[in-house]
Amino acid sequence: MAPLGDVPRLVLVFSGKRKSGKDFVTEVLQSRLGADVCAVLRLSGPLKERYAQEHGLDFQRLLDASTYKEAHRRDMIRWGEEKRQADPGFFCRRIVEGVSQPIWLVSDARRVSDIQWFQEAYGAVTQTVRVVATEQSRQQRGWVFTPGVDDAESECGLDNFGAFDWVIENHGDEQRLEEQLENLIEFVRSRL
Template sequence: MICPKAIVILSGKRKCGKDYFADLLSNKLGCENCDLVRLSAPLKKKYAEIHNLEYKRLLDSSSYKEAYRDDMIKWGESEREKNPEIFCHLASEACKTDTWIVTDARRPTDIEYFRSHFPKKTLLIRIHSSDKTRRERGWVFKMGVDDAPSECALDTGIMWDIVIDNTIDISSDDLDKVCDRLEQISHK
């Protein structure tokens, strides 16, 4: 693992556009200059191994993943109870560049991990979209998922550095603001 100069931590509800924003930012920074860090990737990989499932299909936004989402959430929570840092640590180990974009922070322990291991290197960004927009993107409220800690634990109590409204689209001003802050962070 390389020690990063800057870490962007994205959070937001399902179908708000976290991956979309991460891709835009990665392209603006130059894909070869940053790692897209998916905290759910090591969770899904281990879950797939245990249950003899197709790991790559658990990574996309398919009905295949949705069929296992509830059980994956329960299993992931039980693993986090044993070690709250487990998935952050595993995801970080794979990083090869000095700028990381964490695409899916979902719990206070995710943020605490990066802040404690990489002080002064984190930029916290909350992506927001209206429920109407999220529904247009395929979101349907699901009891036990959309009201669970994996979706709601960061709704309150976090001081976000930047909040981006993706109800319509991400503006170039939003991307420039993030890049400016990353430049400041990487020089600390």
């Protein structure tokens, strides 16, 4: 059942490995569609906020790509897993509260339960988008394999999900990326 409030016309649920470009892609889409039409929803936002509150940490510093965040990543993952095991929709419900735009871009789904929650709550208006990038491209963006992070469910939970509705290849070929984004934007506009 969908939470009370505005029901979106389209929910795009994005997933991908660290440094694949999920945030980049969702930010480009929002900038081209307009913030009045399109909301970027981050599952990691309420997770980091609640984690910071419970552990006396700086929430703002957990939001950026800093060594501060990386120092707390493993514990945040463990803590988030405990919350999700108790209630799979715990973070999903928080990010949709009060969103009024007709298009929602969920920028960081990491588990099958994240996608299932949106599919069950919003049905046919939910589409899945996988952002992929080669390890070399990810390394050029600063990715370094971290045991306990890159081999955890938070990174691997959707590796065998099955068929995504959309796959965006973000390997560094700007022209190819632009073509894919234009196709997705055209689809989004068809839903308005």
